[in-house]
Amino acid sequence: MKYKIILTALLSGSFLMANAQQGAKPEDTEVWDPAPPVVTPGKTVGDAPSDAIVLFDGKNLDQWVDVEKGTPAEWFVKDGVLTVNKATGNIQTKQSFGNYQLHIEWREPSDIEGTSQARGNSGVFLASIGKGDDGYELQVLDSYKNKTYVNGMAGSIYKQFIPLANPTKPPGQWNVYDVIWTAPVFNGDGSLKSPAKATVLFNGVLVENNVELMGPTQYIGKAAYRRAHGPAPIKLQAHGDKSKPISFRNIWVREL
Numbered sequence: 001m002k003y004k005i006i007l008t009a010l011l012s013g014s015f016l017m018a019n020a021q022q023g024a025k026p027e028d029t030e031v032w033d034p035a036p037p038v039v040t041p042g043k044t045v046g047d048a049p050s051d052a053i054v055l056f057d058g059k060n061l062d063q064w065v066d067v068e069k070g071t072p073a074e075w076f077v078k079d080g081v082l083t084v085n086k087a088t089g090n091i092q093t094k095q096s097f098g099n100y101q102l103h104i105e106w107r108e109p110s111d112i113e114g115t116s117q118a119r120g121n122s123g124v125f126l127a128s129i130g131k132g133d134d135g136y137e138l139q140v141l142d143s144y145k146n147k148t149y150v151n152g153m154a155g156s157i158y159k160q161f162i163p164l165a166n167p168t169k170p171p172g173q174w175n176v177y178d179v180i181w182t183a184p185v186f187n188g189d190g191s192l193k194s195p196a197k198a199t200v201l202f203n204g205v206l207v208e209n210n211v212e213l214m215g216p217t218q219y220i221g222k223a224a225y226r227r228a229h230g231p232a233p234i235k236l237q238a239h240g241d242k243s244k245p246i247s248f249r250n251i252w253v254r255e256l
Helices: 002-022
Strands: 053-056 064-066 076-078 081-083 091-093 100-107 122-128 135-140 174-182 192-194 197-202 205-212 247-255
Touching (some): 100 122, 135 197
Antiparallel strands (some): 053 247, 064 091, 100 247
């Protein structure tokens, strides 16, 4: 008897749903407004779209400052390329960002030397929350036939997430990161409301799929959210290893 009642209920529900659909019109589920803003794409893949903020166009470092001093950035700009100046340290954007889409291209020297983490090490800090290497680092490293710990290779969220693949190009060729960054959100008392998230395409290959960061990246110890913060600059690292410095170009961001 119990099963008969359940079957009757299911059939009745299906009958009611079918009747409800009979009077439906296609326009009942059409949404017309508000229309998305018009964005003109770049002429080629990787070019900045019309609504992007260009952070480096190959001409100057007007959008960047020295992390430690807050003075104008002093990395090297030549022939449309930005090269790390290890003598001056990290640089970061003047502007702070919350959620965004980032495009950045980087290249290891063709005559790079060294092994493991001492081979063209740098980083893109998706949010810089202090001086030095404080923040959330997307690792930059020559990972082409260069063995190292896999949560510290190119494409990793440093010491947190191993990349899903290794599409690193040989030294001397340009690599590309396309990142979707969702900033962490904190409650009024400073506790974490929602963690930071990152999706990373590396040379067109998905290597981080909407991963939830465990906190700012750390060289030693477990990551954790220890203090609240709001929108933050994007930072580029001048790593202290002795290998030749790497270069960047075509850096732009779209606020989301």
